[in-house]
Amino acid sequence: MTTRRAKVRAAQLGGVDAVEVGDDGLLLTVTFLGKAPHGLGPENVRIDGGRRVTGITAVDVSVEREEDPELDDRLYVTLDRTGDTSRYRLSLVETDPYGRPGTDPFRGFDQRYHSAAFSFRPDCPTPFDCKESQEPAHDFPQAPVVDYTARDYDTLRKLLLDRLALTTPDWIERNPADLGTTLVELLAYTGDQISYQQDAVATEAYLDTARRRVSVRRHVRLIDYAMHDGCTARAHVTVETAGDTTLAPGTFRFASVDVRALDPHDRPEPGTVIDENDLGDLDERGSVEVFEPVVATDPLELRTAHNAIRLWTWGGEVHTLPKGTTSATLRDEWRDRETCRERRLELKPGDLLVLEEVKGPRTGTPGDADPAHRQTVRLTSVRPAVDRIEDQPVLEVTWAAEDALRFPLCLTTRGGRDCLPVEDVTLARGNVVLVDHGRTLHGLPETVTVPPEPAVVAPCAPPVFGCGDRDEGNAPARLINFLTDKAESGEALVPDDIRELFTTVGEAATVRAGLGLERAGQRHERVVPGTSYAQAAALRTLLAQSVHPGIATRFRPVLGRSPVVQAVPYPEPATVAAGQAERIAAIPGRIRQRLVDLWRSARDRDGLGEEEIAELTLVYGLHVLERLELHRHPVRALRELLHRSDRLLDGKLRRVEILAARARAGTVLDPHIAWEIAHSWGPRYAAGLHPDEPVLRGPATAALAQDPRQALPAVCVQDGDESWAPRRDLLNSGPRDRHVVGELEDDGRLALRFGDGRHGARPTPGSRLAAHYRLGGGRAGNVGAEAINHLVVQGENPPAAVIRNPLPAVGGTEPEPVEQARQLAPLDLRRTRLRAVTADDYAALASALPGVQRAAATLRWTGSVQEAHIAIDAYGDAQPPAELLARVEQSLEAYRRIGHDLVVGPARLVPLDIALTVCAAPGHQHGQILAELYRVLGSGRPGFFHPDALTFGEPVRLSRLVAVAAAVPGVESVQVTRLRRLFEQDRGEREDGVLRLGPLEIATCDNDPDRPENGRLAISLGGA
Known part of the structure; x- marks a missing residue:
């Protein structure tokens, strides 16, 4: 197989073959792939990388050209200073408008060989194993089920029989058909029902004794515990x-x-x-x-080209996408190879791709492919490009760090009996859609009429969508239903019937429903209205309005079918707002980069086009461009714009900062903001700001990680043109917000609770509500x-x-058991903090944020206010990134106490100076013992001073150092001869046996010669 280096040579494109470092570390020898280009200067050399020594620049260059066409030219680069032991990269690039090294490759160079990595010191072999151990996940134990049912009918029956035996000793009949026995059992049954109603009120009033699911849900909500009703997959x-x-x-x-x-x-x-x-x-x-x-x-949108997308390997050089990869190159095709204009792939930011291993990496056969090597990613950027060596159109795509590959993916391999090259081991598949379990009910929706007055119904018989409103639960309801049947049969009501309604229901409610008595003298009375059918309609209205004066409950209909889907809202508003903030905050940087690109275009093409001038006019205004004479001197004007951009765009930049801060606070910006950005900066900067853009929906991995406590019922209640949106509760709902709460009953059906006019809007009396919902959810999905x-x-x-579906469906969860909520809710008061008052509160809230391993905090008085100092310890790194610190400070702002100022920073590292004297046992090599000692006491995994092994304020004990060193095979004895803080006087730590640290301090001992300020470890090894 011809390598890409040979193709670069054959195409006579420039390229960097290798970089060698001189003995003094100040002279670099750069070998080209062929001949060196003309016009290279120190400003075209950029040196990137370095941990301790950064910002290295080239002060002089010289080219050594070979007369033999078969030999390669060389470039000698003189540096201002030498680097450390880390990896660096030399790049030959174009200059920016100020004559400094830019980012674009030098003209005439291949895009993959315009740079090369090098090190100022040769690499040394390492004995460390990079494989990390994973702790097994522990399943949550199932809560026990306790039976709280109780019956007292037998007790009441026995009590009545015993009482009758004393009062009427002559009655000894105990036959169930006897009238006396029947009356006793009827009284016992009635007493049982009455006592049950009394006990139910007292039972449901407390969390420990409540049996209804709705009662438990409302009780635990009072202590900020969200009892979930399951989740769909x-x-x-x-x-x-x-x-x-x-x-x-x-x-x-x-x-x-x-x-x-x-x-x-x-x-x-x-x-x-x-x-x-x-x-x-x-x-x-x-x-x-x-x-x-x-x-x-x-x-x-289904596209044939997206069925199976091949990955471009750049001539066979990229064999594997390693673990943690966030970018790849896709192979594209021209629709018309003659014009080379339209591409077949129509991917855009926000689209989903499934990276799937379709062949075995060892054998190259489809049957040996690992089904676990499949992952879905959401594209964050798509950049079309062309491989000039192969004349192949490609797409360079990236995805978020949350979607980084969890395993390596092989692209090309050698397999089979003849060990032949095997390509397309991994493919990317488009036409991907995110689905969840559940079925939408088609046909006519279920409807219910809102009563004209606040509904008064029996406690045990709520209205049901699609069912009648008959209620057999109490005496008023039985009377109204009896009279309704009488009127519907054609028999008109008599005055005695109306008087009975007056006595049972109330005169005001009866007259308000349209029923009453009209007196025409002392002896004559008649019923109004007079027809039986009108009376039946009035009785149905009376049943909906009132059953008994003083017993009133809210309108709470129940859906007729179950189970109703419980789904987490997607996309989450916080994710959309974070994406909008990131894109808005990047506008100033994109403007500067655009000016640099236009400056280079004007320099190479001697001017700007009409579209480019219109773009600058929209951003800076016509008067600014006329003053700078952009049409006559475009290059000079663009340099001036680049220099004065911040002052010219001061008002717009302040608006951008305000919008970005609003989005960072969690507010989803409406579509009008995208319109504003498009009319003040340009359409290209408004792309992806609309809340419905797929690129703002977050990583593909986060879409599958659902929290059941955030799930809401998939129900839409419509009242004409208005719709009611589901919410978990109505505490934050205003009097005009059309919100509805779905509460799961014990029988699996869903009851809808509307607002009362203060918390949420109240349905219009007499309106007809239609419910559209989905069925499904739970573990079945x-x-x-x-x-x-x-x-x-x-x-x-x-x-x-x-x-x-290449990957299984996940996230399906059954409703939370009542007993589990009863036991976990009281403990949640201690686990969940909603405010930060003490230092421990700040530390606990910061530790719960993603990316933070541990946190510590202290409160300090500055003379005017109290400051809460929070130190952050990130995963795998002693120095947390600035983005993580900013995110922690923004998250804690909502919890801090009034009067506290937040100061968030990294942990204070305390470098140590440690010296050990070790005696080796006979029969062991000193080199192996010494290497193992440096490994177990170093800062790598799983070393004693690894950043994840130590925490804030944890003292360094002499006994632990000795124990770790003595556990190394071949060590006979260990003695600590020096234990102190680096660059400080000895305070007697070795004699005390412990080195104590402050609450925001973490001990470190990297033993790195390039960074001696991070700790020093000296081991003296002796013995046989």
């Missing part, structure tokens, strides 16, 4: 289509059909496209689970990989496609 589905097509929203969904439950002679082929009728037939004959798109408003195999479409001419 999510999965990523790929569609392989035979032709380009687009399915409209709401016309497609997916199904998982268990073909094992079907008749062997009538099994459909997996992956077939079916319609709704076929889905109904399969549902009757076997097990069918329906999955629908999470974002129901997105159309499904956790299907395995390749289980989702059908596409269900509506309409004619369905597309030919193959459907599959």
Whole structure:
């Protein structure tokens, strides 16, 4: 196979072959791939990298040209200073407008060989193993189930019989058919019901004794514990289509059909496209689970080119995508090779890709592919490019760090009997859609009428969607139902009936419903209205209005079917706001980079185009460009704009800072902000700011990690043109917010609770509410990989496609048991902090944030205010990044006490100076013992001073040092001869046996010669 280096030589493109460092460390010898270009100067050399020594620049260059065309030229670069032991990279680049090294490759150089890595010191072999151990995940123990049922009917019956034996000793009949026995059992039953009602009120009033799920849910909400009602499962589905097509929203969904439950002679082929009728037939004959798109408003764009996308290996040089990779290069094709304009791949930021291993890396056969080597990523950037060596169009794509590869993916290998090259070991698959488990009910929605007055119903019989409002739970309801049946049969009511209603229901409620007595003298009375059918309608209104004066509950209808899907809102508002903040904050940097690009374009093409001038006019204004004479002197004007950009755009930059700060605080910016950015900066800077943009939906991994306590019922209640959105509670709802709360009953049905006019809007009396909802959810949706195999479409001419889910569906959770909530809710008061008052509060809240391993805090008085100093210890690194510190400070702002100023910074590292005297046992090599001692006492994993092994204020004990060193094979004895803080006087730590640290300090001892200020470890090894 011809390497890319040979192709670069054959194409006569410039390239860097190798970089060698001289003995003094100040002279670099750069070997080219062929001949050196002309015009190279010190300003074209950029040196990147370094840990302790950074910012190295070139002071002089000289080119050594070979007369023999077979030999390569060399470049000698003189540096201002030498570097440390870390890796550096030399790049030959173009200059920026100020004559400094830029970022673009030097003209005429290959884009992959314009730079090369080097080190000022040769690499040394390391004995460390980079494999990290993973602790097994512990499952949450299942809460025990306790039975609290109790009955007292037998006690009451026995009490009555004993009482009758004393009062009427002559009555000895105990036959169940006897009238006396019947009356005793009736009284016992009535007493049992009355006592049950009394006990139920007292029982449901306390968390420890409440038995109804709704009661427990409301009790634990008072102490800020969110009792969840389950969650639906999510999965990523790929569609392989035979032709380009687009399915409209709401016309497609997916199904998982268990073909094992079907008749062997009538099994459909997996992956077939079916319609709704076929889905109904399969549902009757076997097990069918329906999955629908999470974002129901997105159309499904199917492209044949996205079925299987090959990854570009740059001539066979990129063999593997290592673990943690966040970028890749996809192989594209021209639609017309003659014009080379349109590309076949139509990927854009926000699209989902599934990276899948389709062949075994060792054998190269599809049967040996690892099913676990599949991962879904969401693209954050898509940049088209062309490999000039192969004349191959490619797409360079990136994804978020949260979607970084969890395992290495092989691209090319050698396998088979003849060990031949095998390509396309891993493929990228497009046409991916995020789906969740649940089926939307088609047909007529369930409806219910809101009573004209606040509904008064029996406590045990709430109204049901699609059912009548008859209530048999108390005497008023029985009387009204009896009179309603009488009136509907054609028999009119008499004055005695109305008087009985007056006595039972109340005169005011009866007259308000349209029933009453009209007196025409002392002896004559008649009922109003006079017809029986009108009386029946008035009685139905009376039943809806009032059953008994003084007993009133809110309108709380119950859905007729269950279980209702519980789904986490997607995308999360915090994720959308964070994406908007990141894109808005990047606008000033993008403007500066755009000016540099326009400056180079004007310099090379001797001017700017009309579109480029219009773009600058929109940003800076016409008067600024006329004053700078952009049309006459574009290069000079662009340099001036680049120099004075911050002053010219001061007002716009302040607006950008305000919008970015608002988005960082968690506020989702409305679409008007995208319109504002487009009209003040340009359309290219407003791309991706609309809240509905897929690029703002966050990483693909986060979409599958659902918190059941954030799930809401998939219910939409409509009142004409208005709709009611589901919420977990109505505490933050205003009097005009149309919010509804879904509460899961003990029988699995969902009851809807509306507002009272203060917390949430109240439904309009007399209106007709229609409920649209989905059925499904729970563990039934956790299907395995390749289980989702059908596409269900509506309409004619369905597309030919193959459907599959490369990864299993996850996240399906059953409703939280009542007993579990009863036990965990009181403990949640200690686990969850909603305010920060003490130093421990700040430390605990900071430690709970992603990316923070540990945190410590102290409160200090500055003379005017109290400052809360929070020190952050990040995972795997002693110095947390600035982005993490900013995120911690922003998160703690909502919890800090009034009067406290936040100061967030890294942990204070305390370098140590340690010396050991070790005696080796006979029969062991000193080199191996010494290497193992430096490993177990070093800062690498799992060394004694690894950043993840020590915490804030943890003292360094002499006994632990001795124990760790003595555990090394071949060590006979260990003695600590020096233990102190570096660059400080000895305070007697070795004699005390412990070196104490402050609350914000962490001990460190890297023993790195390039960074001696980070600790020193000296080991003197002797013995046989």
